[in-house]
Amino acid sequence: MPTISKKGKLMPASPIRKLVPYAEQAIKAGKHIYHLNIGQPDIKTPEVALNAVKENDIDILSYSRSEGSEQYRKKLAKYYAKHNIDVSHEDIIVTTGASEALLFLFSSIMDPGDEVIISEPFYANYIAFSTATGVNVVPAICSIDNNFALPPVDTFEKLITPKTKGILICNPGNPTGCLYSKEDIEQLSTLAIKHDLFLVADEVYREFVYDGHTHHSILQMEGIDQHAVIIDSVSKRYSMCGARVGCLVSKNKTVMQTVLKFAQARLSPPTYAQIASEAALDTPQSYFDDVIKEYVERRNILITELQKIKGVKVAVPKGAFYCIVELPIKNSDDFAQWLLEDFDVDGETVMVAPAGGFYSTPSVGINQIRIAYVLNKESLLKAVTILKEALNVYKD
Secondary structure, eight states: OOOOOHHHHEEEEOTTTTTTHHHHHHTTTTTTEEEEESOOOOOOOHHHHHHHHTTOOSSSSOOOOTOOOHHHHHHHHHHHHTTTTOOOOGGGGEESHHHHHHHHHHHHHHTOOOHHHHHHEEOOOHHHHHHHOOOEEEEEEGGGGTTTOOOOHHHHHHOTTEEEEEEEEEESOTTOOOOOOOOHHHHHHHHHHHTTTTEEOOTTTTTOOOOOOOOOGGGGSSSSSTTEEEEEESSSTOOOOHHHHHEEEEEEEHHHHHHHHHHHHHHOHHHHHHHHHHHHHTHEEEEEEHHHHHHHHHHHHHHHHTSSSSEEOOOSSSSSSSSEOSSSSSSSHHHHHHHHHHHOOOTEEEEOEEGGOOOOTTTTTTEEEEEOOHHHHHHHHHHHHHHHHHHHHHHO
């Protein structure tokens, strides 16, 4: 019988999606599920984006350029200028989501066996991207005890080996909601320049920053141009997860020329989704003001209610819309499955993402979950109430 590849065997299942079969069975059994497991916002997509597709008169749905339409990239450059990021459209390659941008980048700047340092816990698919490209993840471990603050820069420096090609951060962070300070970004930039490494920042949650804090992009730093790469996406910013449009931004011409070859191999990003994404750039600031106000209220309700549960520890997010929660249990994978298979309160239960999949370090985070507070406030309150009841009766 033919066998699959070693790489295929090593490819991890998504901690966010692997429980879907149990959720489907729960729904068939008549249960209502509050989904705290996935970052699918319930915020409405801006009408200007939807209308751009509905009202378009395309009669031949043709390929776009491999790097994305020039019109969209020029408009993106103006968007970045508003955020004090000085780039031209030639510094941007449009991708099929941020995921493709990272896959292209890993393939462009690292060979199999090379290493990338990532602050941990991190977005679970980073492990999948590293597995797909044969790259080794080296974790810079963060702790819930100090709200997942970035480790001291000397911690990163001690992890650098001859195989290290880059440092990857997510800012604001998924799954922690951690926001890095200007000093954090400056120190990482200095380190990248000192050791001639790439500094890669996943900045898809740039707009989602709370409590008067400011987002600091790596491309705002001095002297970093040849080392810095931004990964970005429309998915969360405009509640357009299904568009699957992202981009890669860098002033390093060699990197961009190399990434373009991978982009050419997959032909082009989706045309209609680029039309929607280009129109979304006209979304008024009032949209974001309302969205941020809503997320702050949701966060505050969630954190307040979680802190009332005995034995629960929770990190307070400063950005994005996720938090890591440590539970008084041994194994969150078992707990999450039990919630779907064997537990309900009046026919309702919750679905969470076990946090172990957001760590590369074995046995770390196995009593934690990630919660995405993308439900309305009433649903969040109900979900936490159910979670509390579940913890009262759950037996490891």
